[in-house]
Amino acid sequence: MSLTAAVWTVIFCALVMANLPFLMERRLAPWPWSWGGNLPGLVRWSLGLAFLAGLALWSWGTLKLLGGTYVGGGAELGLFLLKLLASLLLAGLLLALPGRSGNPQPAAGGSKSFFDRLLEVLVGYVLVGTLGFALELNLGNAFPQRWEFYAVTLALFLVLGYPGFVWRYMLRRRSR
Template sequence: MSLTAAVWIVILCALVMANLPFLLERRLAPWPWGAASGAGPAALRWGLGLVFLAGVALWSWGTLALVGGSFAGGGAATALFLLKLLFSLAFAWALLALPGWRGGTGGVKSFFDRLLEVLVGYVLVGTLGFSLELNLGNAFPQRWEFYAVTLALFLVLGYPGFVWRYMLRRRPR
């Protein structure tokens, strides 16, 4: 895979993940609070929230091992690499679809819920970007300044969704 292709994959994934919490009303993460958190005891809701965060950590570790450790040479190696990349993205999609599967689609998400979902998207896209950087063979250690700037850029990418959700006037039905 070329550097240009990897950069465009990360940019497109970041654009989608930064806007998704604002464009969807259904939850992308099973937070244990709020009206849409679903029925059931509080311990079960907190347990599902912790399982979700463990799933994000597992996905991050697996993506670094699977995609970052691959070799994207020519021919069959490239096809295998793209298959691993698609598998990783499908697992992330399944992880984000978990609240919809358990019926947590009702209610209105608060701004705090959306902000936490944006942060989860930042972690997912950052892990994907770092694994693609590892795959290209030039992974550099980053300090806090890098993460502060990339988080600010991620929030800027999410601005169209924020405007759509909170700043546009909608006509009553």
């Protein structure tokens, strides 16, 4: 994969992941407080920790799967794109599980809190950052990053999420 293709892949994934929490009412992460009184506290916290462990496992697997392969062209490129697609599908499955596992949707007329959406944006930042780091490893040596890099990339990620924020909170809805 060329550098240009890797950069555009990361930018597209960042644009989607930064706006997804604002465009969907469905929960993307099983936060312990989002279950209400449906489950005991220990079970809710266990599910939240299991989600974070799944996120860490996905990150580790993506780094191992995509980061260590050299892509020259031809069949190698096809195999790499297949691995990339598999990694993105697993990330989508990880984000789809909370809505399918009985995690309650917001009440009729209600919506997810801003805090829930912000945490989901941070989960998206971790997913896209892991993908970007894996692609950087694939292209060559990864450069060591300090806190300034993460501060700037988080700010850029939040800027990419601004259209979804505007659509959710700033546009007036027409009454029908």
